[in-house]
Amino acid sequence: xxxxxxAQKPPLAESPWFWLALFAGMALFALVVxxxxxxxxxxxxxxxxxxxLEAQQHAAHQRQELATQAEQSGGAAVVVGPAxxxxxxxxxxxxxxxxxARARTSLISLMVVAGVVVSLAVVMLVLRRTS
Numbered sequence: 001x002x003x004x005x006x007a008q009k010p011p012l013a014e015s016p017w018f019w020l021a022l023f024a025g026m027a028l029f030a031l032v033v034x035x036x037x038x039x040x041x042x043x044x045x046x047x048x049x050x051x052x053l054e055a056q057q058h059a060a061h062q063r064q065e066l067a068t069q070a071e072q073s074g075g076a077a078v079v080v081g082p083a084x085x086x087x088x089x090x091x092x093x094x095x096x097x098x099x100x101a102r103a104r105t106s107l108i109s110l111m112v113v114a115g116v117v118v119s120l121a122v123v124m125l126v127l128r129r130t131s
Contacts, residue, residue: 009129017128028114035107113124
């Protein structure tokens, strides 16, 4: 009777590798489902930031034009705000593009890690079941 119970395999649900594979698989599935929504959301945030920078740049140009017109007409020139807003805004826009790329890369790397964990758990589960 001991040989029958020793030869009998434990149920699959008792294996920690089964649960690791199950939860990692669900995490991978959730990442794949969420990726599109996350990318669109991040894109909206980045676009709002770029729009804000462009509005600031436009305001700086208007202030500069008013100062130039005032100097040409002989009045006092009062410039409020930075006159070199173009260079700063361009570098900030580049930073936004880099942040968007980093966000996509981090999401993809999470998917890769989850896929590796699922694969490892499935291999360990198969090895345990066959031995």
